[in-house]
Amino acid sequence: MTRFIPVREAILAAAILVLMILIASRFAGFVAPSNLANVFNDTAPLIILALGQMVVILTRCIDLSVAANLALTGMAVAMINVAMPGLPIPVILVIAIAMGAVMGAINGILVWKLEIPPIVVTLGTMTIFRGIIFLISDGKWVNSHEMSPAFTGFPRAEFLGLPVLSWIAVACVIGFAIMMSRTPLGRSIFAVGGNPHAAVYTGINVGKTQFVAFVISGALAGLTGYLWVSRFAVAYVDIAGGFELEVVAACVIGGISIAGGVGSVGGAVLGAIFLGVVKNALPVVNISPFWQLAISGSAILIAVAFNARAGRTKGRIILKSAETPTGGTS
Amino acid sequence: EGAEEAAAELGDVEIIYTGPTDTTAEGQIEVINALIAQQVDAIAISANDTDALVPALQRAMQRGITVISWDSGVAPEGRQLHLNPSSNSLIGNMIIKLAADHLPDGGEVALLSATTTSTNQNIWIEEMTKVMGNYPGIEVVATVYGDDLADKSYREATGLMQSYPDLDAIIAPTSVGIVAAAQAVVDAGKVGEVNVTGLGLPSEMAGAIESGASQSFAIWNPIDLGYSATMLAYELSQNGVEAAPGAEIPMGRMGSLTLDDNNEGAMADPFVYDASNIDQFKSIF
């Protein structure tokens, strides 16, 4: 009765499993461990961003600027790398995370101090960040041969059979799992989204918590910005265009309620993996490229409808003699 | 750059270089309207939709503005002439030849295009299909679209290598796609097995040639293209040259353009780049 969230996740996990079986029936190679590792690696940026977006959505906000933040940070670190090829990777990482966090903080400040609705703030900063990329890069590309080998090599360096990119995603997942369930910050994030009014009474600063959520999301976007640019070894104005909607979709599929307060790390990760599997499978099972968009759209709709069913809580039962409840309340 | 060069040569020409927020037809129409409003003498456009710009460009022509398209064309009603960087059939042939040259015994190739709506890509692919008969043993196993997005192209290329383990070459007649495909091949550890070729810029492809992911690729000179387009626009608007089938229109140092029945003409052959000459060009364009 109390444990309804894992049920939701189990359904999603089952859906992913069924999906994989279907894909395997058309293309057995897809489920080979090495390929699955590839799919995971390919999905790693989505997972990382989905975790950040989850925190934001949990506090009743939304961050539509993640993809633009990612692109701007990516372009900036790529240009820094071109200008100073010797700069060690840890420094680049720190710069990327800090830049992303600053952009997140801009969103957060506007939401916290000026109380502008998050969707408006991030819609605005989304276009502003993109525009800034054009201004700093003059519309030009940074290409792979201009980047240093260390710069492009970092995310693909292998460690225990998995690329560093995957390991970073794994680390983020573990970190967030602990943060959300075992730290006061995690609890406040749930509280702020679940009932902001009550959070105020409890001494939780709602605006500040939302600010922190934006900073977290921004920092992760910055981190992903570097990883993205180095992995695809190219930076230009439009990278990750439209990716913000995919990130939101991953969260929603993962059962994170857009109304805030409900969701889990596991859900966000599974939602991202679900999309990642769909995206990676379509090309290999030879479905006409013109079908891709419609299929992912339907997948989102179905997943969300399913999710809502699974998440619908049973009302309390007054009747002592109530037969097996049918769940069809109200 | 080429346009600036032409302007300098002509002396009395001012170049306005502009573009929309995103690459949609509606965005380009807004830009065209702004140009009409400024009463420019000529518009040289590389369209991202053959048909959608026609009404807007027709209006421009009605108001006495010379309209030419270059690179990615506009339907004939919407412009006076179209400058192809190279003849479409030549490019079509070139891209398959680049792949075939490295596959003496035949093999499987796949196409990685840009968006499903890019005019020029699709014409080249069409032209390529026409000449497939000349390359026995070469089989095109799939055509995928990377939408001119690095990550999507990368994923599509990875998907191709998984679906067709025996794939020998990926042809990407798009500068985003070819770079992403080369990166995907490097990451999949298939350098030497899968050759990436197509159309790309030397500056962007230098890395791929170096790593061996791409043996060779082709492109025309974009500087020349800008130069030619400017020259043509100048001739039509200032010197009263008529664009009609069969006409020969001078374009400065690039010689002259001969128009076909659709008022289209081709500039020059694409040039092939490989390990031998990449270093020379990578810093130019």
Added chain:
Amino acid sequence: MTTQTAPNSPLTSPVVSMDMITKTFPGVKALDEVKLDLYPGQVTALVGENGAGKSTTVKILTGIYFPDGGTIRIDGDPVTFSNPNDAADAGITAIHQETVLFDELSVAENIFIGHAPRTRFGLIDKAEMHRNATVLLKEIGAPFSSYTQLRELGIANKHLVAIARALSVDARVVIMDEPTAALSHKEIEELYELVETLKSQGKAILFISHKFDEIFRIADRYTVFRDGAFVGDGLIADIDEDALVKMMVGRAVDHIFPDRDSSVGEDVLQVVGYAHPTEFADIGFTLKRGEILGFYGLVGAGRSEFMQALFGITKPSKGVTKINGKIRIIRSPADAVKNGIVYVPEDRGKQGAIIGLPIFQNITLPSIGRTSQRGFLRLAEEFKLAREYAERLDLRAASLDQDVGNLSGGNQQKVVIAKWLATQPQVIILDEPTKGIDIGSKAAVHEFMAELAAQGLSVIMVSSEIPEVIGMSDRVIVMRDGRIAAELAGADLTPETLVRHAAGITATPESVPA
């Protein structure tokens, strides 16, 4: 009940002392230079009409609002609370009037949010948290586990969680803002015992209530506010009920239930065999013209649930509604309103008032068809209708154009009642109509109900207050666990029988507290 430890000695100095506190909201002076003292080991009752500024005082004491002027002293030292944590650190804890809890968290997490026990690594110690929560829940007699998801609890149980939360901090001052409003008899008794225990521990208690019986039972001191101003304070022992009411309202109020001519007319509403898979079963009764039918039961007996089914919100699995002898199908509140049945909900914040819309639009919302013409609004008509009902209910507001969100709880309730009366219904269902309403307005509501019935309106009144049920109803239906337990009228209608049927006690009547 237990030993009276704290003597009503005026010699003790106050723990908390508020002086000259002022607080202004846009358009309203909620508090105007008020003072309030709380003494250790004593219960101070804060009384006043709806909107007198009681809850505002609580919010200032707990750091939620920042006062515009005045000083708060703790042990004689001036303090400023810039956020709720400051107040908590100063040892002040509160059970607020609204339940301010988190549906998505467990009971234990709700209790300990903000001050959960930590492990060595700084992480939250869940095991310890649940252990502590269990102890607290046991102390207040809560019948659920600390692992329960809060959303699964009913309103009364949620209130118990709020109480547990307030007790989870080691406070010197405990504030209770209408803590008994949502509780059943048994739970109220337990709360009283708890108050005694807290007193004996030397804590200062601020107790806000509109119920005079409980004020006189547990309070040692009183402070009265009227319209945001301080009126007086003193020892409960030195004052009687009438005097207190007079201080509060500024005039004498006889809160005797109105005399009614209970000759009732023909059948208006017939309900046959209403059932729902999980909430209620076998509900059937008839309601006559001009009758007031009471529905009594312990909180959570399913009365609201059934009423909402009758009103077309909850979908019953079976059941027939006849109005004036004709079967009517009610699938939505709109259908119900069309058929002359209206429902004044219990949860006015969520279900009643439309916060964000002005008062007049709230009042005319369900009657919009009458004030408008062919679907087009006519503002003058709207204001006319709204003013009529606002004045009939003695609404306290700055203007009819004011957002209902800025009204006090009691005045919001009046807007909701006004909105339904304006539809001129045949049957009005009032779910806990006087919950949280001050004594003056309460009498007005009772008077009004009687008047409505006299005009031929049929009233269903859901109430958990025994005097009100007995005083107002012609007939009472008692519900227990989603079923009708008894129907009482005339001589059978006594506090004892009500409680016995509601609690399901079949044996000899035990001592039932009034």
Added chain:
Amino acid sequence: MTDTSVQARHVPDRLNTRAYRTFRSWEALLLAVAIAIFIINSFASPYFLSAWNLSDATFNFTEKAMIAFAMALLIISGEIDLSVASIIALASTAMGLALQYGAGTPELVVIGLTVGLLCGAFNAVFVTVLGLPSIVVTIGTMSLFRGISFIILGDDAFRGYPASFSWFGQGYIYWVFTVEMLLFVIIAVIYGVLLHKTNFGRAVYAIGNNPTGALFSGIRVQRVKFILFLLTGLMSGVAAVCLTSRLGSTRPSIATGMELEVVTMVVLGGVNILGGSGSIPGVVIAAFVMGLVTFGLGLLNVPGIVMSIFIGLLLIGVIALPRLWAMYAARRA
């Protein structure tokens, strides 16, 4: 009951409360911004003050604004529709398909509008019947609708619309006044009256402020929302007719990204994105502001991507500046 209670207090109808004035000042502020932009534009570019150029400039916003009016009502009711641009794509594709089967102009229009309505109904079913959040549903249908266009059209295009069809997007009523402008004005008036002068509009506000309360007040909440989705779909259909007519052809990528511009316009118009408040005059002014900014910057040949920075700054700035000013004023007081 009059005898027991004290003399009923008189409650005045209206006080000009601060909230009321703030509401008033939003449109005023926006209008000031619009006028300022107009003046700056006329100084910045000699080409700006020309009837024909201004007429051309209206195309920058007329189609978006048609959808924005319906979207404003939807957002005030607490929902949102992100699929509008995709509905345009699908409706346009359907028109193109009908064209292949020989449909004439009247049929094309009917088909465009019908498909818009059907798409609206599809969204509405998910939101009102299944009870799913609209932002999520329409992120899904945004892919789905455009996806269907891609399935039908692939990399092809429909062209060859009849000459009479071009009237909607390219025709003029009188002198420089275009058909689209006329439609814009008519639709603005209809939605203005619907939202501000009718019971339906009142219900929209009530729902946006408190859906449960509105339901308990006898408003058919789901029905109103259903209608709002239908209206938004219908307006997308109208925009599809205009846009298709203006472009003279259909591709599946038509109107990409327009949904965010529509939402931006609505928010700039002072509609609370969280529902409950907003006005049609605000949206009308916002449409002009956006049109003027893009056209003015276009005349200065500012690249589109840089233009979007201005729009972004405008969006945040118009909301942020009054609040910053209030904070500043409060500190000084």
